[in-house]
Amino acid sequence: MLKNVTEYHIPGSLDEALSLQDRESRSYFIAGGTGLALSNSNRPVELIDLGKLHLDELHLEDESGKLEIGATTKIQQLVELDELQDFAGGYLANNLEKVGSYPIRNAGTLGGSIVRPFPWSDVVPILLSLGAKIRYFDGTHGVRDLNNLYSDDFRETLRNSIVTGIEVDLPEVGETRGRFYKFSRSEFDIASLNLGCTLTALNGKITRARMAVGARPSFARRLTEVEDFLQGQSLENDLAEEATEMAADTAGVTGDRKMSKDYRLAQVRKMTEEALTGVIGDFLEQ
Ligand SMILES: Cc1cc2nc3c(=O)[nH]c(=O)nc-3n(C[C@H](O)[C@H](O)[C@H](O)COP(=O)(O)OP(=O)(O)OC[C@H]3O[C@@H](n4cnc5c(N)ncnc54)[C@H](O)[C@@H]3O)c2cc1C
Structure with a gap:
């Protein structure tokens, strides 16, 4: 928790909020405060509350x-x-x-x-x-x-x-469906790996694919090679197999104390396969 908040501002416009921000005096925007609450700093800080800027529409x-x-x-x-x-x-x-x-x-x-x-x-x-x-x-x-x-x-x-x-x-024509998976040690724990995928399909073909993997354990990234491979393909379940290997090759995962590299790779394969067979299955059932 921030222990030394010297000023708390509640600006009424974006210009005012921005003018209050000054890194030298350590002023921070605050929204829900859950991320800032993780800080344990004793240094003086000013907070700029974003709650009155009508950014909740x-x-x-x-x-x-x-x-x-x-x-x-x-x-x-x-x-x-x-x-x-x-x-x-x-x-x-x-x-x-x-x-x-x-x-x-x-x-x-x-x-x-x-x-x-x-x-x-x-x-x-x-x-x-x-x-x-x-x-x-x-x-x-x-x-x-x-x-x-x-x-x-x-x-x-x-x-x-x-x-x-x-x-x-979303593309104006076609339907978009997706799957997201999170692997964590317990329901409320943070992810040791996560992966999301959406496909847009029209007349039995994939017109747009978006796939991203996070907690690699580094920052999330899009898997653009897999997206490019999927786009233009017909909706068939055997697509998943080829895409799965491509995802593992390009996810750039490493190991850490939570999960070895090999286990992360196995999870990338599993999540990719389940995501694609799940979404393709949704479309084929329609
Ligand atoms: C115990 C715990 C468990 C969590 N579990 C998960 C989880 O399972 N999955 C997950 O994805 N996340 C998780 N989180 C992260 C959580 O989602 C983020 O802490 C939260 O969404 C941050 O939003 P906030 O409004 O509270 O940010 P704040 O704490 O208010 O701000 C966070 C940072 O962003 C800046 N900031 C905030 N809003 C803006 C803005 N509009 N413009 C510019 N700067 C801004 C602040 O200055 C600050 O630096 C967890 C967090 C905690 C504390």
Whole structure:
């Protein structure tokens, strides 16, 4: 817990919030506070509360499949919102329920989960596997593919930005379905490996594939080679076998004290196969 909070600001606009941020004086934005609460620092800090910036709105255009979610939206709200229960076959709402415990989801926000993400984050691979983009304000409004989250230039931009939300653009034609798996030692433990995959299909063919793996144990990454292989293929169960080996070859997993490299690789194969046979099965049953 931060032990020496000297000032607590509640700005009413993005410009005001940004003008209060000053790394030298160690001022931090605060949303749900669950990530900041992990700090044990005695150094003086100022907090800038993002709660009054109206960044908790959600817009979903059913026709185009475009979804926009404000950064201060609580993860639990996304689990429960009626509007999201059918979005990508419920992929977002169902799988965000695997994040931590109810109290964490009830306080933690979407923005707080992606600004300084943990390598074991579930939120990041779930969003990456939907092809999400991140919206931010650094004096002007910007949008970038979430896949750039770990690039040095974007990290630098985000150091001086407020994340205002995310957006997901599902393909306008075709249906999108997905699967997300989290391997952890207990229900509330953090992931030792996680993997998400969505497929969009039209007339028996895969028109878009998005796949991401996290807790490798390093930061999450998209498996673009597997995505490229899947796109354009017919919906058939034997696709899973080839994609599974490709996923293992490109996931870049290593070992740590939680899991050996070989065991992680075995899990990548298992999750990839189950995700693809599950999603393809959903489409073939329709
Ligand atoms: C006990 C525990 C268990 C957890 N388990 C899981 C899990 O199983 N899976 C998982 O994915 N995650 C898990 N988490 C992580 C959790 O999801 C994040 O801590 C949470 O979502 C962060 O959101 P927050 O609003 O509380 O962020 P805060 O604590 O308010 O902020 C976190 C950081 O982001 C910055 N920040 C916040 N919002 C913005 C913004 N809009 N723009 C710019 N900067 C911002 C803050 O300055 C701070 O540096 C767990 C966390 C805890 C404490």
